[in-house]
Amino acid sequence: MNEKTSLRQRKYEAEEIELILKQxxxxEIAFMELKMLERAKLEGIPARWHSLYATNGVGVKGNEK
Known part of the structure; x- marks a missing residue:
């Protein structure tokens, strides 16, 4: 394998690795979202509020103090 082919192959492999990392x-984000929805459901927080719940880690109930 010559040097050009080797470089092309490494570039292709690097692009594949980047794509896999993005996936x-x-x-990971989808799993975290699912965990937050599950946690919100267990605590009785309406699903539409789960994002607010996730941002502060306390939850809507905690903000009502």
Whole structure:
């Protein structure tokens, strides 16, 4: 394999790795979202408020103090 082919192959592999990392990040975010929805459901927080709940880590109930 000559040097040009080797560089092209490494570039292609690097792009594949970047794509896989982006997909893993998307899966991680989706999993976190699911966990937040589950937690909100267990605590009786309406689903539309779960994002607010996630941003402060206390929850809507905690903000009512």
């Amino acid at each position: 893993l990040k998307a899966i």
